[in-house]
Amino acid sequence: MEKKSAGAVGSGDGSAPPGVPSRNNKPRVMNISTVRQTSGDAEADSPTGSHVEWCKQLIAATISSQMLSVTPDTSSRDSKVCKRPELRDTMDEVHSYHCDSDSEIPPHALALRDRTKEVQMDEVPLVPGETVRAVAKDVMYICPFTGLVTGTLTCTDYKLYFISLERDSPFVLDVNLGAISRLETISVQSHGENTQGLEIVCKDMRSPRFAYKAEDGSQPEIVEVLSKQTFSLSNDLPLFAFLYKEEFPVDGWKVYDPMAEYKRQGLPNESWTISKMNGMYELCDTYPALLVIPASIKDEELKRVVAFRARHRIPVLSWIHPESQATIVRSSQPLVGASDRRCKEDERYLQTIMDANAQSHKLAVFDARQNSVADTNKAKDGGYESESFYPNVELNFLEIPNIHVMRESLRKLKEMVYPTIDETRWHSAVDQTHWLEYIRVLLAGAVRIADKLESGKTSAVVHCSDGWDRTAQLTSLAMLMLDGHYRTLRGFQVLLEKEWISFGHKFAARVGHGDDNHANSERSPLFVQFIDCVWQVTRQFPSAFEFNELFLITILDHLYSCLFGTFLYNSEQERVTMEVQNKTVSLWSYINSQPDDFTNPFYVDYEHHVLYPLASIRHLELWTSYYARWNPRMRPQMPVHQNMKELLFLRAELERKVEELQREASSSRGSLSSSSDHTSSPSYSGGTPLHTTV
């Protein structure tokens, strides 16, 4: 497709007046005040080759719009180059419209759109609390898959909405403002017109491009509004989650109650206590208010340990094995420093953790970092537990690269899957991104931790540098493998609320909600990587999880969307200060209001079976249904689980029928047999959506 539009450009150039080309075709990068754009970043994100491509696309757009508007009668003859893809694409759009409802638009918005569909096709469907901020007509969307479409672009305070009615069925493109990482505008002079291009670089693996005429300067208004609304925090505007007014029958904020969760794990017990020392976040401002610590530790001792751990993130319990009492403990790195400082209290603290588990006389410390990096950290006042100072501790490095490496890897991945996929070089391209390699290292690390607890019956202390990125990834993955509860729909929500949200994974910094500094090195797709790992495990164990792929994709969509308060801010303390629970809606309210959409029909309760996913590249796969979902060719027409859902439905139906008949038969035998015969027959013909064989 990409090639075809390039071809169209070629012929467009040919028909252009011979005098114009070289000077006017030269692209000019235009800086709009609100759009931050440093040349270095632009290069990093879009290589020069794609930039040229982009300009060509714009010129093609100009030509086609000229032909459509100036000489509409002759267009059928002249515009063969650009018309052809459109003709061909009418069918495609029918599909992509339908598919939009699957993935491009969050499903709740879909429900809303269904409501409004009857009213007006070109009316923008709004969620409660959403307002339209700017509208621009005659904007061209340069669809990388189906060619140019002209339509209306609307910017609200929640999303960017493009609709075109020029084809048989409406074409809709919907981008949540929260998913936008960067806006880039260029302006191209060609054929006597000044065409503006707008590229919307998104965090969710796409970069839609629009073109519009820059006539009297009325149009660029939408870009300014868009930029202001997108980077709301940088413009002193609230995040949309605070404006969202939807009401759900279920309150998702009630999903996670730390007390209840610890109670489920059998805590407190004689060795572990639930401490409220951090009730006002005075001990550690990035930890939750409730912490599980060894019962025998005195307050003064704890204070020393606090001082010895980076960012005061002391070792606290995450999970306890119901049988062996082995625990997963998370923390940050100890502040050992180049001079090998020691902290008696910290050493005793770890000893107490080991003693809490009578089954083992060892304690495994898993440092997520690469050994070399940990050494560097040590020189900079950080460090790791030395086996000579901490008796009975065995130290393992899991060799996981840091957040910057992961960010870079995902950037490469995006280049690979958007907009088009090179089919013959696909596999080596996957290798070159290293994305799956990192997934493998993470899974391998988590398997080692899980195995240490399960087979080794030994407690594990997990940390990286600060204990909020790789540590969260590892502990939550290990818990997912060890504890079947976390593999349920509700349990997984608890896992995220606990290990990620309450323990201070810096969502705001890593995602950059409403922040215009797209080049901030704090940003990194660690949570995406974690969800990818979970997806890999669900693929290896297709019936061990109660939730389905849509659930995972929905979580990732709302990681960016800012529709719900769930993933906003960096720590529990910040969330309490901002009154997130009172002022915003939880993602789980939405999910748990329609759990059927997110349940895996193949689910079998594995109970206490530990899942050991295989950390081999051979069993890992690129999650194309997430990363490449914007490509219409990558969309499955009908997922297999659809069949299964029908089967389940059929079973329920039959179950009902059987019970009904039994009741009938027992209440009045014989006489009603003919009528029961009558009722059962429709279920045979009409109620069999799935045609099964045995």
Place this chain on the structure above:
Amino acid sequence: MLSNLGSGGGKTAKPSFVSYVTPEEIKSEKELYKKENQPDLLPGEVVFCSASTVLKYTQDELSQRGVFGTLLCTNFRVSFVSDELQAEETCKVFKNKLYDENDIPLACVDNIYGGYEDKKKLITGGQVKNKYPSKMIIHCKDLRVFQFSLTYSKEEDAKKIFQGIVHHCLEPKSLRCVYAFSYCESTSCPEMQRNERTMLFDCPEDWTKDMKRIKGNCRLVTENSNFQLSPKLPQFFIVPSNVSDEDLTKFQGNGLPLWCWSHHSGCALFKTASLPLPQEDNVSQKYMDRMLTAVAHNHLYSVKTEDLSDTLPTVQDIQLSYNKFKQFFLIDNTTEFWMSDMKWFSSLENCGWLDIIRQCLLKAVEVVECLEKENTNVLIMEESGSDLCCVISSLVQLMLDPHYRTLLGFQSLVQKEWLVGGHAFLDRSNPLHLKEKVESQSPVFLLFLECVWQLHQQYGPAFQFSETYLTVLSDSVHVPIFATFLFNNDCHRASVLRAESPSSQRALLNCPSVWDWWVQFDCGAQDLFINPLYAQKSRHDRSQRKSHRPKHQRQLSLPSSAFKTPSKKGFFKDEADSLKKILGAKRISRWMVSPSSDYPPTSSAKEFYEAWQTNPLDYHGMLLPCLDGPSIRVWMQRYLRWIHDVQILGGGPVAMLSKVSELLAEVQEMRSELDRHACSATSNHRGAMTRTRAKTTAEDSSRSSVRLSSSFPFVTSRNWSFKPAIPTSMLQGLMMTGVAGDLASRDDDGSDPGTMV
């Protein structure tokens, strides 16, 4: 079914096939083994040589652990009989009756390596002298790897067994020596249970039936029933109705278009072996013209030809690529495995196997497009007419005709296109190790199964057979018992079987067909051939399709119906003229007549796919594979099943499938319940009882799905307690290869403390 074989092996006192019922029986059976240290010999099986106290390394662990036992070589297999009792065999559901996990049919041996101290050397036949290696590594064609240590056995025995195995596995031998013949002579299957519904296409009725089902209107040729026309042609075949009698005999069947399948619009797919290079006399060219005319006459006077040898990889390319590909799965030890894991995707791409699969599927899509969209007849050709022609024609039929996606339909398809179609199975797999045939070795049939698997994994519910079925079929090619895969063509098969027949002159030796699955598996195991996800066709579906079809057809056939109006003769003449011209210029050109050749064929196939993709998926309609990079995958079950390190315990697709089967069983149960209720409303008590029973069995099976591994049913997990596979050498080299070296050394947050909120 079982009794059939059992009675066959009447000579031996011990029954050949043990149906293991009670553990006690097995135990006594096992003790017997221990005394004799001989496997259960099949009828007609003879032990050539054996050696005791051979150590078989257990692959499972890196450790040099193993099991002692006796290694034997018979005329059927290389067999290892363990000295230890193995209790786990009791729970094996999926047991092959002919050979078990420690047996290697001779034809299944791929390569033998000798381990001399630390060196591993490929053994080739003929050069085995007095020296024998301390370790023998056998790579099998079904991708198993065996490692035997000969150091503990008597020197004499060790030498004998090594030389024996090498001799029988690697040296050239005659077809007569293949075990199938001794097997068939001694089993004397009374009347081979002819599977009613798998059409073998060895009689005119099968052809007529098939043509009738598809509504083709071509001519059945019966004149070759004794191969008097040509030994290369099948006994019965179908040609365009316009082919004259005298043309049938020319060029020994080369250039003769053989009918494969007819589209409902009337156009059809034909295949042919291309003629030798055009000679001066023009005879062959004229003949080819006549044949094209005949094909064109079949429907609307249009024909497209495609020479597959020009556009697809050669059989040698296929062989080369597969040889590289299979090496990734013939893993000697864990370290090697994890090392190769590092560059997995790149090495996968480099061997090109997946790309060959993609090319074949793409070609098939192009042919489908011609038939479905343009309604032109298609003639595919290649040198032999029985390699890639078979791949493409059978793929096209699978994509277009849901009948062939049923188990029996698929078997009929293989029978029609591959067996009767004259694929040279013997030459392509070369189980006789004939030196002159080494060049012609190529896994073409496997390539076809790979393509089918790709379709299967993309559109699972469209297929009645399972992935396991395909895997087993790919293994069965190397089990030298079935007449199916032993010959080069119909004529060859008939002549050999006639010569070998013990009885009267006319009768053929009764050799089982691979479709007689009971020879290999009992009924319980055969259940695994059925795909529980299969969406069976219903009346409802059919009516929907009918209402859908005509409209669809009208739209698509518009260009060709426009051609209908001019006088048929005149139009056709033009066509023929142009055909001639092109033929004159080049032997065969690609897609000679293409009314709308604005786009190169590849992109048009892409559009064709995209247009099809926009319609709702009908599992009983046309299926087109998605060919984008991520969609072409590795056939995990076939290739990874024996590698212990990649077995997912409690996982893999089987976990899902068993859940479906369980649900289906429940639904079935309830349906019959409803039936019973409908019959008599008094049986409520009995009904309630069966209900609860269904529930408990369901629970049992869900338990078991937790215990199955991704290698099910080929490897059953021995014990639940196990260590997870943790990659060794996990990250070494990652930092070197990692591009972002400077990034890696950066602190997570340290760079800019000011940004911390």
